[in-house]
Amino acid sequence: MHGGNHWGGSFEMVNNGDHRHNGHDHDATTTDDEKSRNMDQWDRASLHHSQSQRYQHLDQTQQSWLLGPPEPKKKKYVDLGCVVCSRKALKWSLWSFLIAFLVIALPIIIVKTIPKHKSRPPPPDNYTIALHKALLFFNAQKSGKLPKNNGINWRGDSGLNDGNTTSDVKGGLVGGYYDAGDNTKFNFPMSFAMTMLSWSLIEYDHKYKAIGEYNHAKDLIKWGTDYLLLTFNSSATKINQIHAQVGGSQNGSSVPDDHYCWERPEDMDYTRQVQTVSSGPDLAGEMAAALAAASIVFRDNTAYSKKLIKGAKTVFAFARDGGKRTRYSRGNLFIEPYYNSSGYFDEYMWGSAWLYYATGNVSYITLATNPGLSKIPGHFP
Numbered sequence: 001m002h003g004g005n006h007w008g009g010s011f012e013m014v015n016n017g018d019h020r021h022n023g024h025d026h027d028a029t030t031t032d033d034e035k036s037r038n039m040d041q042w043d044r045a046s047l048h049h050s051q052s053q054r055y056q057h058l059d060q061t062q063q064s065w066l067l068g069p070p071e072p073k074k075k076k077y078v079d080l081g082c083v084v085c086s087r088k089a090l091k092w093s094l095w096s097f098l099i100a101f102l103v104i105a106l107p108i109i110i111v112k113t114i115p116k117h118k119s120r121p122p123p124p125d126n127y128t129i130a131l132h133k134a135l136l137f138f139n140a141q142k143s144g145k146l147p148k149n150n151g152i153n154w155r156g157d158s159g160l161n162d163g164n165t166t167s168d169v170k171g172g173l174v175g176g177y178y179d180a181g182d183n184t185k186f187n188f189p190m191s192f193a194m195t196m197l198s199w200s201l202i203e204y205d206h207k208y209k210a211i212g213e214y215n216h217a218k219d220l221i222k223w224g225t226d227y228l229l230l231t232f233n234s235s236a237t238k239i240n241q242i243h244a245q246v247g248g249s250q251n252g253s254s255v256p257d258d259h260y261c262w263e264r265p266e267d268m269d270y271t272r273q274v275q276t277v278s279s280g281p282d283l284a285g286e287m288a289a290a291l292a293a294a295s296i297v298f299r300d301n302t303a304y305s306k307k308l309i310k311g312a313k314t315v316f317a318f319a320r321d322g323g324k325r326t327r328y329s330r331g332n333l334f335i336e337p338y339y340n341s342s343g344y345f346d347e348y349m350w351g352s353a354w355l356y357y358a359t360g361n362v363s364y365i366t367l368a369t370n371p372g373l374s375k376i377p378g379h380f381p
Helices: 016-022 025-067 087-113 126-140 187-203 205-210 214-230 281-297 302-320 345-359 362-368
Strands: 002-004 010-012 077-079 084-086 242-246 274-277
Touching: 126 214, 187 205, 187 214, 187 242, 187 281, 205 214, 214 281, 214 302, 242 281, 281 302, 281 345, 302 345, 345 362
Parallel strands: none
Antiparallel strands: 077 084, 242 274
């Protein structure tokens, strides 16, 4: 008979009665005792092994409670989404970037943040000072609603009612520049001043920029050309009159006007007459030159430049009209004693030359260089 051996293998179960029948009682008894002792030893060994495994399992459980789960084994590669690289290569890359930052970027940041000693600009020379003051003269002579940054704190708004009786000018003839020391606004000398100021800006824009007067000079030009565009219908292609002057006086006048009342323009409270001419190639040619020259200055402002060119063409067409070739000042006692014109062919050449530079139209330069103009008697003294 064989029983199950729980420790591996099998062993034989022998009946004591069988041994006695075989005459081996003493040997059988001895063998049974030894087997019994062996079985006790095996039982104790099995029990000890089972308890050891249970205690070992308990120790691991307790350790997991105290120390947490065991650390996972580090992967050799890092998945960055679109790129997979080894952990070692990533570490070297990060260290390289850090070293490059410390060697290259950090010194640059330090240099940029250190305050620099700015040397003072050299004092302006006498010519620069003279130009500053000359341009301020235009600010002092402004008429109309003055901007806050006009630069002359003792000047205020004036001439806000100029031209309010003219039905063809919406908003009146507000703006422009007063002439010399009185409060009259003459288109003729004002146009020449705007032409020359534009010419200087075209030729020496870098000089104006170097002394910080470029934008100031442009503002002065625009103040004048905006006013000149008001004095005729600049939106039309053909006109029949120009408002040549606002204010003024007749010699020996005893009524309130710009000469009888010698005062600040801010204090004017008398009616200012408007001189309108229906003929005047000299005045129109001078105005055309001013608008054409200014259009070159304002080429960075396309809309305004085109507006100036259109106005220049319109007023020059008025100058060239065969039926309107009488000097604008002739017989006008408000104009002739002050800014009389002796002829108009020089204004033809002057205006057409600037229109050529502004438009590139060859017909204008053909007129300006026509040798026949210089041979007309009495027009070029």
